[in-house]
Amino acid sequence: MQDQDSRNAWEERLKRVKERMNKVKHKIAVISGKGGVGKSVVTVNLAMAFALNGREGRVGILDADIHGPCVPKIIGLKGHRLQAGPPGIFPAVGPLKIRVVSMDFLLPEQETPVIWRGPLKYQAIRQFLSDIVWGELDYLFIDLPPGTGDESLSVMQLLPEMDGVLIVTIPSEVSQDVVKKAVSFARQLGTRVIGIIENMSGFVCPRCGAEIDIFKVGGGEKIAKDMSVPFLGRIPIDPKICEDSDRGVPFIVEHRDSPAAKAFMEIVKKIEEAVEGKKG
Numbered sequence: 001m002q003d004q005d006s007r008n009a010w011e012e013r014l015k016r017v018k019e020r021m022n023k024v025k026h027k028i029a030v031i032s033g034k035g036g037v038g039k040s041v042v043t044v045n046l047a048m049a050f051a052l053n054g055r056e057g058r059v060g061i062l063d064a065d066i067h068g069p070c071v072p073k074i075i076g077l078k079g080h081r082l083q084a085g086p087p088g089i090f091p092a093v094g095p096l097k098i099r100v101v102s103m104d105f106l107l108p109e110q111e112t113p114v115i116w117r118g119p120l121k122y123q124a125i126r127q128f129l130s131d132i133v134w135g136e137l138d139y140l141f142i143d144l145p146p147g148t149g150d151e152s153l154s155v156m157q158l159l160p161e162m163d164g165v166l167i168v169t170i171p172s173e174v175s176q177d178v179v180k181k182a183v184s185f186a187r188q189l190g191t192r193v194i195g196i197i198e199n200m201s202g203f204v205c206p207r208c209g210a211e212i213d214i215f216k217v218g219g220g221e222k223i224a225k226d227m228s229v230p231f232l233g234r235i236p237i238d239p240k241i242c243e244d245s246d247r248g249v250p251f252i253v254e255h256r257d258s259p260a261a262k263a264f265m266e267i268v269k270k271i272e273e274a275v276e277g278k279k280g
């Protein structure tokens, strides 16, 4: 009886999450085989690239990285607290009117997030997700926890139909192995892999202009070919990405002519083409 009750409550919640996300046209999860490859930085800059490409006010980010939510810091919303009203919880509004919801907005500052330790955590997240008033959006990017373990799986299961996942990797061979896991993870969930993005791909020395392949180059493309999934592009290492992310300044807006910003804009076109069948 109790089991049935909790099953009903779970289904009710899922239904509400789905209803809340109904007005979001495209939902894309961003995953990586492991941490530190730039998944959050890529999520934020891609979202901004979509906004710059004629979708200002129609893009959102859900930072679902429960243990290390860092989207607010990158986008300059650190310390924001969620506002709630009768319809539900309202996302924060960042640069280019990007709507942002992060687990970080729920946590007491500087403290260990005790609430996320127990089995209650997914219940809390589900409850939270079902209360967010996203409004009308063209694209919602979901920054998942790193890796392809239970954590990412559980968060994915809380979300309604996705258009697919983007996999962020760095070009080294070690990373290629974990990308395979990420592709299998998406396939297990029956979710489409929209494509692989190779981040930290080459570095142009600002002093001498020489191109140095710090983590090699091309590993993402190779693995995409091996696994028969699309390759979406390369983002070079740019120290300004790191500086701007640490300061909460939107890199792509500040440095629109940089090779990295241009690479993001190119990837936008490929994603639009993949999910909307749109060319150019």
Ligand code: ADP
Pocket: 032, 034, 035, 036, 037, 038, 039, 040, 041, 042, 070, 146, 199, 200, 201, 235, 236, 237, 238, 239, 240, 241, 242, 243, 245, 246, 260
């Ligand atoms: P993840 O979400 O995969 O754990 P982050 O997005 O937090 O990784 O990025 C890890 C670190 O690498 C951050 O300090 C970020 O600023 C930096 N970074 C990410 N991509 C680049 C890049 N293309 N060039 C320079 N620094 C980068």
